[in-house]
Amino acid sequence: MLTENQYFRRSITDGVTVYCGCRRGTNGSLGFRPSAWPPVSLETQRRQQPINGSTVKSVSGVKAHIFHTKILPLVWSDNPPCETLLRKYPNRIFKETIIFLQPIIGYGVARVLDSSHQNFTKGDLIWGLINWEEYSLIKDTSSLVKIQHTNVPLSYYTGILGMPGMTAYVGFYEICSPKKGDTVFVSAASGAVGQLVGQFAKLFGCYVVGSAGSKEKVDLLKNKFGFDEAFNYKEEQDLNVALKRYFPNGIDIYFENVGGKMLEEVLRNMRPHGRIAVCGMISQYNLDQSEGTRNLFLLVARSIRMEGFLVFHHYHKYPKFLEMVLPLIHEGKIAYVEDTVEGLENAPAALIGLYKGTNVGKQVVTIAHE
Ligand SMILES: NC(=O)c1ccc[n+]([C@@H]2O[C@H](COP(=O)([O-])OP(=O)(O)OC[C@H]3O[C@@H](n4cnc5c(N)ncnc54)[C@H](OP(=O)(O)O)[C@@H]3O)[C@@H](O)[C@H]2O)c1
Numbered sequence: 001m002l003t004e005n006q007y008f009r010r011s012i013t014d015g016v017t018v019y020c021g022c023r024r025g026t027n028g029s030l031g032f033r034p035s036a037w038p039p040v041s042l043e044t045q046r047r048q049q050p051i052n053g054s055t056v057k058s059v060s061g062v063k064a065h066i067f068h069t070k071i072l073p074l075v076w077s078d079n080p081p082c083e084t085l086l087r088k089y090p091n092r093i094f095k096e097t098i099i100f101l102q103p104i105i106g107y108g109v110a111r112v113l114d115s116s117h118q119n120f121t122k123g124d125l126i127w128g129l130i131n132w133e134e135y136s137l138i139k140d141t142s143s144l145v146k147i148q149h150t151n152v153p154l155s156y157y158t159g160i161l162g163m164p165g166m167t168a169y170v171g172f173y174e175i176c177s178p179k180k181g182d183t184v185f186v187s188a189a190s191g192a193v194g195q196l197v198g199q200f201a202k203l204f205g206c207y208v209v210g211s212a213g214s215k216e217k218v219d220l221l222k223n224k225f226g227f228d229e230a231f232n233y234k235e236e237q238d239l240n241v242a243l244k245r246y247f248p249n250g251i252d253i254y255f256e257n258v259g260g261k262m263l264e265e266v267l268r269n270m271r272p273h274g275r276i277a278v279c280g281m282i283s284q285y286n287l288d289q290s291e292g293t294r295n296l297f298l299l300v301a302r303s304i305r306m307e308g309f310l311v312f313h314h315y316h317k318y319p320k321f322l323e324m325v326l327p328l329i330h331e332g333k334i335a336y337v338e339d340t341v342e343g344l345e346n347a348p349a350a351l352i353g354l355y356k357g358t359n360v361g362k363q364v365v366t367i368a369h370e
Helices: 004-014 081-088 092-097 154-158 163-175 192-204 215-223 239-246 260-269 297-301 311-330 344-356
Strands: 062-070 105-115 125-131 135-138 183-186 207-212 229-232 251-256 270-278 305-308 338-342 362-366
Touching: 105 154, 125 135, 125 154, 154 362, 163 192, 163 270, 163 311, 183 192, 192 207, 192 215, 192 251, 192 362, 207 215, 215 229, 229 239, 239 260, 251 260, 260 270, 260 297, 338 344, 344 362
Parallel strands: 183 207, 183 251, 207 229, 251 270, 270 305, 338 362
Antiparallel strands: 062 105, 062 135, 062 362, 105 125
């Protein structure tokens, strides 16, 4: 019978586990040492044999066989950004996402193999925060949600029916306070969150424009997700000119995913009483020193509301969200695009791809098929 601690050691020595900024040392199971941060600071190891669920002592948690996992944009790979992030944003969420010398944590879908927790039983499907490894012993079950609706691809619970879907829902309907006819701009619009925000806004009766980093993504926004317009921000000499082209009368709602120069230029194009939902600032995450933002005084001059939010504070609205979004999926009123890679060993490259923009749609890593 393995103890919990032995399980962890075993998962280090035998498991397929992705480590953040760790290198294999020379002294066995505890030999992962932060000797130097590798240039691409993620490594994987393949477990020789799966841990037999029945031999692992369940302490108080849930043991789960993970067959889908996703890459969470808030998970980091490079150093110094990884360290910097923890220093810069020392809050619970980031700390728990990247813990030095431990597997990266991300959102995934899993099948419960065994459980001593009253809320979960063997065979349950769950989504929530799980480790990047093939088998996990989960002690903190607070993020886990039991999957009730299985007539959709299960990977959707890493995206449209999971955390990113909730983010788009809360961000658009609550933080943006939309009105029919509003002009809406979405950055990183082809990403997991952006593609949904744009479609929610269209269904609501808004005029919607998105920006993305390639022609393929721009085509997707216009032809698959039904955005009114879209442009490749990497090809624009002047973002202010580009925004004026699509919003001659200004922007009512900006759904902010990127920060940096884009935010500065959007501020110049906001209409009085506009709303900016600050969902994320991906252009800033890997910088040692985040850039300053000009034009902030326009928030005052034009009575603009700019509000950040964290989806984790809104999870109690999940049933209401499902009630709205499941029919939209089944009736084909909402499209959703995933970019899937197979195998945990391909997860690090896929994660790094997020920061290069190589993913088209929600990045998903399939770990096992049932
Ligand atoms: N507030 C919350 O609770 C919450 C929850 C989830 C996500 N978020 C945030 O929401 C944002 C979108 O997340 P997501 O899951 O939709 O993203 P995603 O699917 O992971 O897509 C990320 C996209 O961001 C774009 N990007 C990367 N680096 C960029 C840069 N330097 N400048 C501009 N664009 C860049 C790339 O697309 P292009 O090729 O188009 O550049 C990339 O494909 C992120 O900032 C994330 O941190 C916040």
